[in-house]
Amino acid sequence: MIKDNKNAFLFMFPFVFVFLVFNIYPILLTFYYSLTDYTGMGGIGNANFIGVENYARLIGDGYFYSALGNTLKIWGLNFIVQMGIALGLALLFSDIRLKLKGVGLFRALFYLPNIITIASVALLFNILLDWNYGALNQMLLSLGIIDSPINWLNNPTYAQSWVALIGAWMWFGNSFIILLAGISGISKDYYEAALIDGANWWQSFTNVTLPQLKPVLLYVLITSIIGGLQIFDLPMLLTDTRGAPDGALNTMVLYLYNQSFKYNNFGYGAAIAYGLFIITVIFSAVTFRSMYRKNAS
DSSP: OHHHHHHHHHHHHHHHHHHIIIIIHHHHHHHHHTTBOOOSSSOGGGOOBOTTHHHHHHHTOHHHHHHHHHHHHHHHHHHHHHHHHHHHHHHHHHOTTTOOSOHHHHHHHHHGGGGSOHHHHHHHHHHHTOTTTOHHHHHHHHTTSOSSOOOGGGSHHHHHHHHHHHHHHHHHHHHHHHHHHHHHTSOHHHHHHHHHTTOOHHHHIIIIIHHHHHHHHHHHHHHHHHHHTTOOHHHHHHTTSSOOSTTTTOOHHHHHHIIIIISOOHHHHHHHHHHHHHHHHHHHHHHHHHHHHHHHO
16 A cells, blocks of 8 residues: 555656746745845845835825726727637537537537647737728728728727737637537527427527536637636737837737746736736626626626
């Protein structure tokens, strides 16, 4: 028995070691840096302990709240579009009345944008949205929809909208697969009984699909919140890396990045990271609690 336990610990050791070194240690070190004025120069010995000054600064930082607002705007539009498309397609392909073929092929096609690198996507849309020579402006001009080219990425509202829509295009396939799996797991007996009772499509959706799909919707919503609040790469690559135009694409993680790596305020950047973590936990907990209450009722 003792020998078996030793063998078990031996096999567990590589995972535990990697987890402690590459997960737990960076988390603890980041928290320590958040209590210092560390500038990134030299080792950990050059960090002066300043207590909660960084957190006090964060609470009164208007730029941080502006970045939070930008992040929520982008995520909100992204989520609405993404979930609307994904849920609509999942319902379409799972409808027992239509019995559509080729679900596997469409799953692959819808998921394809998700595996394209962000750098490639940013380059593609920089070309498509170019003010003078972009394909979008040229098409709209040729159709007579607009009279002059629109500088899509130099207008705060347009820039935020495009980042949200690009993100929705990239991720709706992932949500579609998850929702389709959830709907496929619902017993067809419910739908057949609803048909026999004369229920229309909307009644079947609201009384059968939604109640059974709530756990899956909760998972998609929470993972979307976690990912959405950490949006960084697309806003950075589509702008001047500082959140232009007029700071509209300055998300929380981009603000963290600039504070740490452009302005060498690693201590304050670490405090921002923990502020982002707390906000993510609060949003996720509130979402879970509200969905749980609805399920309980």
